[in-house]
Amino acid sequence: MNVLELSRWQFGITTVYHFLFVPITIGLVFLVAGFETAWLRSGDDRWLKLTKFYGKLFLINFAMGVVTGIVQEFQFGMNWSAYSRFVGDIFGAPLAIEALLAFFLESTFLGLWIFGWDRLPRKVHAACIWITAVGTLLSAYFILAANSWMQHPVGYHYNAATHREELTSFVSVMTNPTQLVTFPHTIAAAFMVAGALVAAVALWHLIRRPAGPDAVSQSSGAAFRSAAKVGAITTLVAAVLTAISGDIQGKIMTKYQPMKMAAAEALYHTSKPASFSLFTIGSLNGSKEVFAIKLPGLLSFLATGSFSGQVQGIDNIQAQYSQIYGPGSYTPIIPVTYWSFRLMIGVGMLAALIALIALWLLRRSRLQGNPAGLNLTGGKRRALLWSAIALPLLPLIANSFGWIFTEMGRQPWLVFGQMKTAAGVSANSAGEVLASVIILTLLYGGLAVIEVGLLLKYAKAGLAEERPPGSPSDEDKPLELVY
Amino acid sequence: MLHLSDIWFIAIAVLWAGYFVLEGFDFGVGILLPVLGRTSTERRALINTIGPVWDGNEVWLLTAGGATFAAFPGWYAAMFSAFYLPLLLVLVCLIVRGVAFEYRGKRDSDRWRLGWDTAIFGGSLIPALLWGVAFGNVLHGIPLNAAHNYTGNFFSLLNPYSLLGGVTTLALFTLNGALFLGLKTTDDLRRRANALAWKIGLGAIVAGAGFLAWTEASYRSPGHVATGVVSVLFAAVAAVTLIGGVLGSRLGREGYAFAAVAVAIVTATGALFTALFPDVLRSSVSPAFTLTVGNASSTAKTLALMTVIACIFLPFVLLYQGWTYWVFRKRISVPGSSAAAPQEVPPAASGPAGGAARLLAPGDVAPHTEPGKPAPTTAAR
Numbered sequence: 001m002n003v004l005e006l007s008r009w010q011f012g013i014t015t016v017y018h019f020l021f022v023p024i025t026i027g028l029v030f031l032v033a034g035f036e037t038a039w040l041r042s043g044d045d046r047w048l049k050l051t052k053f054y055g056k057l058f059l060i061n062f063a064m065g066v067v068t069g070i071v072q073e074f075q076f077g078m079n080w081s082a083y084s085r086f087v088g089d090i091f092g093a094p095l096a097i098e099a100l101l102a103f104f105l106e107s108t109f110l111g112l113w114i115f116g117w118d119r120l121p122r123k124v125h126a127a128c129i130w131i132t133a134v135g136t137l138l139s140a141y142f143i144l145a146a147n148s149w150m151q152h153p154v155g156y157h158y159n160a161a162t163h164r165e166e167l168t169s170f171v172s173v174m175t176n177p178t179q180l181v182t183f184p185h186t187i188a189a190a191f192m193v194a195g196a197l198v199a200a201v202a203l204w205h206l207i208r209r210p211a212g213p214d215a216v217s218q219s220s221g222a223a224f225r226s227a228a229k230v231g232a233i234t235t236l237v238a239a240v241l242t243a244i245s246g247d248i249q250g251k252i253m254t255k256y257q258p259m260k261m262a263a264a265e266a267l268y269h270t271s272k273p274a275s276f277s278l279f280t281i282g283s284l285n286g287s288k289e290v291f292a293i294k295l296p297g298l299l300s301f302l303a304t305g306s307f308s309g310q311v312q313g314i315d316n317i318q319a320q321y322s323q324i325y326g327p328g329s330y331t332p333i334i335p336v337t338y339w340s341f342r343l344m345i346g347v348g349m350l351a352a353l354i355a356l357i358a359l360w361l362l363r364r365s366r367l368q369g370n371p372a373g374l375n376l377t378g379g380k381r382r383a384l385l386w387s388a389i390a391l392p393l394l395p396l397i398a399n400s401f402g403w404i405f406t407e408m409g410r411q412p413w414l415v416f417g418q419m420k421t422a423a424g425v426s427a428n429s430a431g432e433v434l435a436s437v438i439i440l441t442l443l444y445g446g447l448a449v450i451e452v453g454l455l456l457k458y459a460k461a462g463l464a465e466e467r468p469p470g471s472p473s474d475e476d477k478p479l480e481l482v483y
Numbered sequence: 484m485l486h487l488s489d490i491w492f493i494a495i496a497v498l499w500a501g502y503f504v505l506e507g508f509d510f511g512v513g514i515l516l517p518v519l520g521r522t523s524t525e526r527r528a529l530i531n532t533i534g535p536v537w538d539g540n541e542v543w544l545l546t547a548g549g550a551t552f553a554a555f556p557g558w559y560a561a562m563f564s565a566f567y568l569p570l571l572l573v574l575v576c577l578i579v580r581g582v583a584f585e586y587r588g589k590r591d592s593d594r595w596r597l598g599w600d601t602a603i604f605g606g607s608l609i610p611a612l613l614w615g616v617a618f619g620n621v622l623h624g625i626p627l628n629a630a631h632n633y634t635g636n637f638f639s640l641l642n643p644y645s646l647l648g649g650v651t652t653l654a655l656f657t658l659n660g661a662l663f664l665g666l667k668t669t670d671d672l673r674r675r676a677n678a679l680a681w682k683i684g685l686g687a688i689v690a691g692a693g694f695l696a697w698t699e700a701s702y703r704s705p706g707h708v709a710t711g712v713v714s715v716l717f718a719a720v721a722a723v724t725l726i727g728g729v730l731g732s733r734l735g736r737e738g739y740a741f742a743a744v745a746v747a748i749v750t751a752t753g754a755l756f757t758a759l760f761p762d763v764l765r766s767s768v769s770p771a772f773t774l775t776v777g778n779a780s781s782t783a784k785t786l787a788l789m790t791v792i793a794c795i796f797l798p799f800v801l802l803y804q805g806w807t808y809w810v811f812r813k814r815i816s817v818p819g820s821s822a823a824a825p826q827e828v829p830p831a832a833s834g835p836a837g838g839a840a841r842l843l844a845p846g847d848v849a850p851h852t853e854p855g856k857p858a859p860t861t862a863a864r
């Protein structure tokens with residue numbers, strides 16, 4: 001493999017990996033903040049227990065998100081220095097602003113939250129986690145604006161003398177139409193993951209550790225019921241918002257990146273109306289299709305909003321781009337875009353379905369007079385248990401496929417219409433990049449094992465009895481150890 | 484007349500100086516972990532002195548990196564790709580170190596904790612050394628061609644001047660870590676940290692004086708008299724405050740000593756940047772290939788935008804980060820040592836849940852920090 005391929009693999013591996021932790025962080029911080037606020041307002045102990053329980057899972061996850069994020073900021077310069085020179089005037093600002101506005105907020109106020117239980121007044125303590133939550137949204141906004149600019153560059157002009165892109169309107173970059181739909185889509189998808197995680201852990205406890213007659217286990221069961229309900233509702237609402245924003249995103253994408261939409265369906269010839277295939281057996285190169293289930297007019301609807309709209313085909317766009325940008329291939333790797341697009345949608349919908357079933361079961365068991373558990377036995381119990389275990393993984397996988405689709409679907413462009421990926425890579429030696437791919441992959445793999453091990457340990461541990469936090473007025477008390 | 488690009492050169496110097504002061508002492512704490520922390524519980528106390536703040540300290544690096552990308556894309560691109568392997572090493576260190584802080588206490592096993600303690604030590608030591616080597620090379624010059632691409636290899640970065648730079652940052656950060664621990668711990672740990680500060684301080688003075696003298700003698704930009712004079716002044720202030728800080732520590736003035744060494748780190752960073760100006764990354768191949776404030780910067784529009792945003796938000800960052808240090812201003816005692824207030828320990832909750840919860844429930848400490856062992860006392864040693 002050459003430097004370009006190795007650098008692409010490294011970016012892909014590190015970014016997909018980083019984005020396993022990001023959606024959990026974004027969604028879970030809000031849910032934990034909600035639990036703490038519910039405790040403050042109601043005084044009900046169950047919310048304090050849930051705050052601390054899910055807070056631990058949040059922190060285990062957050063640490064990984066932070067440290068893998070440093071790699072993201074460094075590797076633009078390390079591996080993509082030609083790109084960094086070319087776009088730094090526009091692309092650097094959102095990254096710098098993200099650090100200044102968001103990373104400082106997140107890291108500082110999360111530190112206060114972790115260590116401040118006994119040192120801050122309760123409302124101030126809860127405010128710390130809310131500020132952290134706002135920090136995660138700010139961070140997402142700036143980095144997605146930077147990414148959206150690569151999908152659909154706006155607010156710039158090309159300076160031929162310096163051979164670089166120069167900023168003309170920062171407001172345009174921040175209100176890029178692509179960004180305005182990408183942000184809600186990404187955030188909603190993050191809430192799907194976090195809601196699913198909260199629900200899944202709670203369901204696991206309800207199924208595996210049914211509440212006994214004693215008060216402690218009844219209160220634990222009731223708390224997990226609340227968590228399961230909050231998690232499942234979050235997943236469902238987020239799924240609806242993800243679908244709506246994704247639908248709008250499809251239309252924006254068709255407008256600015258028609259090749260990506262055509263590649264999503266492996267649609268080679270401009271069609272009116274265009275059908276959407278659920279899956280295809282056989283080759284996706286347009287030559288021989290063995291079998292496919294097609295929903296007539298659906299691609300037209302996704303792309304244009306009308307079931308009879310015209311959708312441009314790959315071959316047509318390829319010919320058109322060759323005219324505009326010169327000879328070369330402008331077609332992404334079709335099997336990758338085709339399958340990642342379907343899996344994103346299908347796997348995400350499956351998660352929503354499980355959340356819906358879980359909600360229905362929770363309601364049924366409450367109506368049957370079991371407010372601290374689920375009335376399930378035998379095969380149904382096992383089925384729900386496995387569904388619960390799959391529940392958080394499904395939207396997480398859907399998130400990954402979404403990113404793989406949107407980034408691979410932009411190829412061969414690094415910045416659409418402006419710079420090809422091959423032109424953006426650093427003049428490193430292949431050996432250096434190979435070393436970093438291997439080292440980072442091994443390190444990430446090892447850390448994944450450790451992280452999942454810890455998550456499982458603390459998820460299985462269940463709720464602990466919590467004392468109310470100490471009084472911050474106790475000035476003479478020395479600081480305690482938290483880590 | 485200051486151009487916007489000059490202002491951003493200063494801003495990036497300030498960000499690096501802030502990073503070196505803040506993460507400098509938390510690197511120092513990590514480096515001193517196996518030296519001062521004789522037991523697992525002592526090491527835990529040491530880690531908790533920086534617990535609430537290390538992540539915020541590290542954001543100074545991300546901001547410095549992001550600001551370099553935004554204000555000087557040419558500098559960011561050339562420097563980060565040239566220092567590819569050293570930066571990879573720094574990344575690996577920062578990754579394992581950050582995870583180590585968070586995960587160390589999350590399993591009750593000596594092997595587990597010792598493993599993470601080692602990660603914190605190595606993950607602090609290597610970057611503390613490499614940042615000095617990297618900045619030494621920025622001033623010394625690296626093989627950059629006309630396209631500002633690096634043509635050397637890893638070993639091109641190992642020259643005596645840069646290595647002395649590495650020793651200097653390592654010594655300064657370790658010294659500041661020791662002084663910070665003198666301020667943040669009690670009893671025996673505090674005494675040992677202060678005693679160690681004196682020894683490290685003597686080494687830091689020798690290395691720092693040598694590195695700064697070498698910088699002023701050989702690495703100031705020729706023909707830039709004004710900034711050259713400022714650089715000498717910065718170096719002089721750095722020398723005076725460093726020596727004053729080490730002496731102050733010897734005299735038991737912990738607060739002054741820490742503040743003085745922090746000033747020494749800031750002014751030493753200032754001396755390096757003013758010696759470098761107007762270059763930002765020197766080419767050892769030809770002065771014509773050197774990146775400067777002029778040829779590496781963004782457009783005036785981007786710089787103006789960044790200036791406005793920095794002026795609005797940086798004061799807030801300083802305020803709330805300062806507030807964190809105020810909230811956690813208390814010293815940390817090793818559980819069981821004489822100064823630690825006896826803690827009421829609530830009955831443990833059933834099952835493994837009890838251990839889990841306490842990680843987020845400060846208040847009950849000693850008996851289950853290191854379960855299965857008697858709480859160590861400092862007096863017993």
